[in-house]
Amino acid sequence: GAVVSQHPSRVICKSGTSVKIECRSLDFQATTMFWYRQFPKKSLMLMATSNEGSKATYEQGVEKDKFLINHASLTLSTLTVTSAHPEDSSFYICSAREGTSGTQEQFFGPGTRLTVL
Amino acid sequence: DAKTTQPTSMDCAEGRAANLPCNHSTISGNEYVYWYRQIHSQGPQYIIHGLKNNETNEMASLIITEDRKSSTLILPHATLRDTAVYYCIVRVAHAGNMLTFGGGTRLMVKP
Secondary structure (H helix, E strand, O other): OOOOEEEEOEEEEEOOOEEEEEEEEOOEEEEEEEEEEEEEOOOOEEEEEEOOOOEEEEEOOOOOOOOOEEEOOOEEEEEEEEOOOOHHEEEEEEEEEEHHHHHHHOEEOOEEEEEEE | OOOEOOOOEEEEOOOOOEEEEOOOOOOOEEEEEEEEEEEOOOOEEEEEOOOOOOOEEOOOOOEEEEOOEEEEEEEEOOHHHOOEEEEEEEEEOOOOOOOOOOOOOOEEEOO
C-alpha cells in the first residue's frame, strides 16, 4: 500500500511554544489530507480536512487559529500547534487519500506524540 | 454517514480465526463498509472495504450480509501481532469524505 510519513514521531515542548508536524505522502499524490487527534484510550477525532491549494476545513470545536494547517503541495501537509498548552498533549495522526476517487482507501501516517510541559 | 456498533472487546486464540462483527443497520445504498485497525501507538492501517459483495485480500475477508445491515471481518489465522483495535466504518465514497471512527473492537490474541 501507499506510504504516509510524519515528522517528528515524538516532540516535547514547553508551554507557549509552537510545534510544526509534517505529513508526507511518499509514493503518491494526495489531493486531500486529514488531520486527527487521539487522546489515551480514546478513538480518533477528526480535526480538519486539508485540500491542496485551498484553506482547510475544520471540524466544529477545533480552533483554526490554534491549529494552523497548510497543504502547499500534493505530497505535503503541515499542522502547526500554536502557543501549545499541556491540554494540547495528544497523539496527532494524518492521513491521505490517493487521487480523486472517493472509493480509494485512506492511508495513515504513524502519528506524532506531542507532550507539552 | 451511518453509525456502526461493535463489541468493545474480544479475545481470540493464536492460530484460530478471529471473527469481528459490526452492525450498521442504517447503512444507505451508496455507503461502503471499511475496516481499519490500530496497533498500539501507531496510525490506523487499512484492512479491507466492500459495498455488497464479500471481499478477500491477503489480510482478511469481509462478509457483508445480503441486507447489508451487518458485516463480519475475518482474520483466518490470528497471530499475536493482530492484537489491535479494529474499526468498522461506513461512509459514502466521495473524494473529500473523511472517515469517522467509533470506539472499535479491542481484539486480544492470546497464545
